[in-house]
Amino acid sequence: MAMAILRRLGQTLFVLVGISVLVFLVFFATPGADPTARIAGRNASPQTVARVRVEYGFDRPLPVQYIRMMEKLFVTRDLTSYVNRGEKVVPEVFQAAPVTVSLVTGAAVIWVLASVAMGTLAAALRGGWVDRGLMMLGLVGISIPVFWLGQVANLLTQSRYHDSWLFSWVPGLGYVPFMQDPLGWFRALVIPWFTLAVLFIGIYSRVLRADLVAVRGEDFMRTARAKGLSPARVLLFHGLRTSMITFVSLFGLDFAQLVGGGALLTEVVFGLQGVGRLTYQALGNLDLPLIMATVMYSAVFVVIANAVVDMLYLLLDPRVRDGRA
Amino acid sequence: MPLLAVRDLTIALPVGGRMVTIIDSVSFTLGAREILGIVGESGSGKSMTALALMGLIDAPGARITGSARFKGRELVGLPQRAFRDLRGREIAMIFQDPMTAFTPVYTVGWQIDEQIRAHGRVTRKDARARTIRLLGDMGVPDPARVADRYPHQLSGGLRQRAMIAMALSCNPSLLIADEPTTALDVTVQAQILDLLRRLRREYGSSVLLITHDMGVVAETCDRTMVLYSGIIAERGPTGAVFARPGHPYTAALLDSIPPLHGARPARLPSIPGSPPAPADRPAGCPFTPRCAYAHDACAVRPPLLPRGVQDIACVLPAEGRDLPARCATV
Numbered sequence: 222m223a224m225a226i227l228r229r230l231g232q233t234l235f236v237l238v239g240i241s242v243l244v245f246l247v248f249f250a251t252p253g254a255d256p257t258a259r260i261a262g263r264n265a266s267p268q269t270v271a272r273v274r275v276e277y278g279f280d281r282p283l284p285v286q287y288i289r290m291m292e293k294l295f296v297t298r299d300l301t302s303y304v305n306r307g308e309k310v311v312p313e314v315f316q317a318a319p320v321t322v323s324l325v326t327g328a329a330v331i332w333v334l335a336s337v338a339m340g341t342l343a344a345a346l347r348g349g350w351v352d353r354g355l356m357m358l359g360l361v362g363i364s365i366p367v368f369w370l371g372q373v374a375n376l377l378t379q380s381r382y383h384d385s386w387l388f389s390w391v392p393g394l395g396y397v398p399f400m401q402d403p404l405g406w407f408r409a410l411v412i413p414w415f416t417l418a419v420l421f422i423g424i425y426s427r428v429l430r431a432d433l434v435a436v437r438g439e440d441f442m443r444t445a446r447a448k449g450l451s452p453a454r455v456l457l458f459h460g461l462r463t464s465m466i467t468f469v470s471l472f473g474l475d476f477a478q479l480v481g482g483g484a485l486l487t488e489v490v491f492g493l494q495g496v497g498r499l500t501y502q503a504l505g506n507l508d509l510p511l512i513m514a515t516v517m518y519s520a521v522f523v524v525i526a527n528a529v530v531d532m533l534y535l536l537l538d539p540r541v542r543d544g545r546a
Numbered sequence: 547m548p549l550l551a552v553r554d555l556t557i558a559l560p561v562g563g564r565m566v567t568i569i570d571s572v573s574f575t576l577g578a579r580e581i582l583g584i585v586g587e588s589g590s591g592k593s594m595t596a597l598a599l600m601g602l603i604d605a606p607g608a609r610i611t612g613s614a615r616f617k618g619r620e621l622v623g624l625p626q627r628a629f630r631d632l633r634g635r636e637i638a639m640i641f642q643d644p645m646t647a648f649t650p651v652y653t654v655g656w657q658i659d660e661q662i663r664a665h666g667r668v669t670r671k672d673a674r675a676r677t678i679r680l681l682g683d684m685g686v687p688d689p690a691r692v693a694d695r696y697p698h699q700l701s702g703g704l705r706q707r708a709m710i711a712m713a714l715s716c717n718p719s720l721l722i723a724d725e726p727t728t729a730l731d732v733t734v735q736a737q738i739l740d741l742l743r744r745l746r747r748e749y750g751s752s753v754l755l756i757t758h759d760m761g762v763v764a765e766t767c768d769r770t771m772v773l774y775s776g777i778i779a780e781r782g783p784t785g786a787v788f789a790r791p792g793h794p795y796t797a798a799l800l801d802s803i804p805p806l807h808g809a810r811p812a813r814l815p816s817i818p819g820s821p822p823a824p825a826d827r828p829a830g831c832p833f834t835p836r837c838a839y840a841h842d843a844c845a846v847r848p849p850l851l852p853r854g855v856q857d858i859a860c861v862l863p864a865e866g867r868d869l870p871a872r873c874a875t876v
Contacts, residue, residue: 439646440643440646440647441646441647441648441649441650443602443647444639444641444647446602446633447602447633447638448633448660448661448664448712449630449631449632449633449635449664449665450634450660450661450664451664458660459649462649462651462652463651466651537651538650538651539650539651539698539699540696540698543698543699
């Protein structure tokens, strides 16, 4: 098992290096774009241009440029933005990360709990009106665009009913750091959480229900019933526990891509200065160092999250533990 | 009073809007400590009979009629809640494929503990002790270690032993074994059959052994019931059925086993054709299309009539044309 984990970590590192090389090549080594001039800025004196060229190694071969870039990104962390002169890129990402992580983690808790409850209930009452109603609700959740839902939520809680007792507790748009004011943090995020979670509740509850219904036909479910177990125990301990394996792999992918910047729409609608929004701005301004930093951040996160999911797999499925799955 | 008395058990399932009879008036009894073999091809309704006795038929719209009295208690129409109490404790079942019959994510010991604890107030520790003892009884080497293994880590034979241990964990008076040896290789098969025979001595269980293998029946069962296409073709003491099969189907099944003594035939005889689908069974004897003795009288379904110690559903004995006795036992 230790060997499997080590091997997985090795792969993770390899993938990260590959991504960084690719992103570097795409943004800095494309012909026609002179990064020196862009970093130095418009109307820069020849001296400044020369200094930048030497500092970033743009007068040296590509591999050296790449290593310089990585050094500035990970070791000295003094890569500066093209657009906001003098603004260091790495701290900017580190400032945005907690916002995104808070948003996505909270939403994840909500969507996991709600979808497990909905999926299991629907599978248990398969064919009945509860089942149909819940699955219909799930479909509605999948179909609602998150930016629309966010705007409607804002409309209701920020303006239309903000003065009523129902939503008077809702603070203005924006983020409140957890360390500063935990309650404020919660109040600022609870509506974004639910907004972001709605889509995933729909997907996950439907996937889980389908999985649970499929697993009913398995031999081991018949054995469990033949043992004289109660229907609830058969469903939860044998059905749900087995279905969790698919659920977790799906969750890992979604969670990682959201933390890596995929929650952009929610962040924009609720005025949260998260990583998704940062990436979006960087792309809009063609702010190459910032793009480099956010893409690397997101890659690191996706790859790490995948590694974590694989570890969870080891815990969840004894067959994978033995490397036989 | 027999342990289990099944009378006119009939099971119909809705197929394409109409009810199709899968099992047609099957009757048999099973005494205490008896092993009854139910033989038949795939689709003859063997497993369906077993599932009905366990209350595990949950196809929507299934109709089960007739009577099955277990220890005097009627099983047909018993509510699921009452069935749950019987299942695992009074009637236990062993399934064909031990690989898929265990939940893959729990250890074998955990799953046996679960059954023990489902039917009595037993502490975790006591349950595990009983599990280990049972596994040991089933001839599992190093039972304490095997209990901590996951199903996929065990061989087929060990898994089936664990399955039997689980079935026996609450001392059931009836054990239904649905093709318990089909998925195993031959040497393990023999060991498992040995184990089943020992059960009645050591645990006092009656066994309903469902199989398509005449060899397994000859080795294990006191009495044999041959099912064909949802009806009983023949039933009787195993020795008699094997020595003087009264139904051409039984005889054909016996013919298709390679003889142990004498010259081997170049080609084993097989039964031509395949059994009819439940929806298009003929009105008369369902074996007619494949029977070498088929004649006009077969157009009416023959009732199950006693002939010596056997009961045979064929017109031949009544016509005085008994099938030839077989000298060789299998």
